[in-house]
Amino acid sequence: MKTIGMLGGMSWESTASYYKALNEGVKKSLGGLHSAKICMYSVDFDEIEKLQHQGNWSGAANILSKAAKSVEAGGADFLLICTNTMHKVAQEISSQISIPILHIADATAEKLLEDNINCVGLLGTKFTMEQDFYKGRLSENHNIQVLVPDADERKIVHNVIYSELCLGKVFESSRNEYLKIIDNLYAKGAQAIILGCTEIALLVQQQHTSVPLYDTTEIHAAEAVKHALS
Known part of the structure; x- marks a missing residue:
């Protein structure tokens, strides 16, 4: 099983839904006590939200790229950006890591x-x-x-x-x-x-x-x- 990288916290409310869905999906597929192998970095959404509304997407991309590097270093085989909006900077994040992003x-x-x-x-x-x-x-x-x-x-x-x-x-x-x-x-x-x-x-x-x-x-x-x- 590959390790799923999660870039979460945007917001943590929906990241909790992701975590539940990933583990339920693996359990449904493999049965028994199986659960998903996950490496997650959860950011402080207040910082991201302020940058979004300021139009400072490069600042947000910088925060998320650093977080994505940590997820990769933690052993993730691929990355989920657990929010639709921040896929705006998916290319910038992708350029800073060697694992693929599942868009x-x-x-x-x-x-x-x-x-x-x-x-x-x-x-x-x-x-x-x-x-x-x-x-x-x-x-x-x-x-x-x-x-x-x-x-x-x-x-x-x-x-x-x-x-x-x-x-x-x-x-x-x-x-x-x-x-x-x-x-x-x-x-x-x-x-x-x-x-x-x-x-x-x-x-x-x-x-x-x-x-x-x-x-x-x-x-x-x-x-x-x-x-x-x-």
């Missing part, structure tokens, strides 16, 4: 294409929804059309992530807002919705809507288990 957008795209979905709605931080590092990878590398909410809806999605979900707060009122936005994207032609922030699945699950949801945390973790056991 969350690629894992998600493979799952979508498996299910014959080629037009998808994307929810996430404003960085993920508005910038091209994630949407562009889906469209250019995988030929998947990506729809995003309008400006007011993007603000709601973003604020709920940082002001509530990253703090472990889950409110019914916010879930209802998200479900309205999901319905709007579906009405515009999205065949499914990517929960493109690792915290969103804490708020919205498939039981809440008939629109197909793709939880990137679950998909990324499942792909990591497959890779670890290959």
